[in-house]
Amino acid sequence: MARKWRQQLTRWITNTAQLPPDVMMDLPRITMVGQLHIYIENHRGLLTFRDNELRLLLKQGQLLIKGEGFVIKTILPEEILLEGKINEVLFLEKVE
Template sequence: MKKFQTWIKKWMVDQMDLPADVVMDLPRLTMVGHLHVYIENHQGVIRFTDKELRLAMTEGQIIIQGEGFIIKSILPEEILLEGIINHIHYSDNLN
């Protein structure tokens, strides 16, 4: 059933020219150089240190690693992270 739902959502994105991040509940990351990243459509903070930010997604998590991290802004589904960003990784594993 889940594969069918995903197929329908992809079809809607392709045929109706709808934004994939909204229809498929995907995160949107906007990065400016390696100095800050703005993440929309997250499901909450799992872990935050000055070197790592882990955000829950609908399926999986996003792991951002670097140095000197500061959360400049946080809203229920949006976050602005500043610092030196070295690595961004998506994991479909929730551990």
């Protein structure tokens, strides 16, 4: 119950203060350029990397990216730039 109340309060503050939701709610910001590049900010760490799959930990689950010929161009503690042919981007919710 407290968690739901906290989420509603965060949404209200975000809307009232006109702040970006990714900042207030600790959400990832994902920028894609066609199927060639994907830039993810505000992740919690790299879980899996293969030339056809990337999996990142998020606050509220995981982000799974599938494709071909993946190359990590930039990796920082909370940011990653991935190049390759991107076929799927999936959010996997945390099971509690």
